[in-house]
Amino acid sequence: MRKHTLGSLTWLRMMRFTNQSNQLSNEYLKRFDLTTAQFDVLMQIKTYAPLTQSELAEKVTVTQGGMSRMLARLEKEELIERKQDWKTKTISLTAKGEQMIDTATPCQLHFQSSFFEDVLTEEEMKTLYTLMSKLEKNSREKKLPTT
DSSP, X not given: OOOOOHHHHHHHHHHHHHHHHHHHHHHHHGGGTOOHHHHHHHHHHHHHOXXXXXXXXXXXXXXXXXXXXXXXXXXXXXXXXXXXXXXXXXXXXXXXXXXXXXXHHHHHHHHHXXXXXXXXXXXXXXXXXXXXXXXXXXXXXXXXXXX
């Protein structure tokens, strides 16, 4: 078996951190009756509404099938509404959804920030942010190997 490279070890650490962070965030967001995926979807709708389901799917990490089920649940809970504008169906928050996300957001952002602020200096956080931005940009432009 090949030895791991520094790059593969870094990727594994990032995956473990992301998984642990998401598990803790899911547990934390239960107090708002939300999952991290639902929180993300509601935040995107708040930021970009009105938007279509396909526009929303491009902005989050939920599959199209998962998106349909999630939107149906959020609509049933009266957090979002879907409106037909001629040929286009758009999604926006209801007043209840707006209130929910406005209540949950500061708490969730504080909780997420604590993962970094508890252990990193301001300079380390700036460096990490710069490096993660660079990695994210590269991942969006990355092509699959041909072999």
